[in-house]
Amino acid sequence: MITLKINGDSREFDHPLTLPALLESLGLGKKPVVIELNETALSPSEFEQSLSDGDCLEIIVIAAGG
Numbered sequence: 836m837i838t839l840k841i842n843g844d845s846r847e848f849d850h851p852l853t854l855p856a857l858l859e860s861l862g863l864g865k866k867p868v869v870i871e872l873n874e875t876a877l878s879p880s881e882f883e884q885s886l887s888d889g890d891c892l893e894i895i896v897i898a899a900g901g
Contacts, residue, residue, distance in 0.1 A: 837888040854882050858894075867897040
């Protein structure tokens, strides 16, 4: 079991996750997002990584509008 802090809320998961698997589980798999992992902004090419117990993420969904 791992605990991740996502947008300020602690969430527990039964098994280790990759970042794409986490996004999918949150319903964000197909949406454009900006992600900060442990206070470091990630480029989309860095999304293919495993998450560790205690990681802190900020996930922002990009929405068009005017």
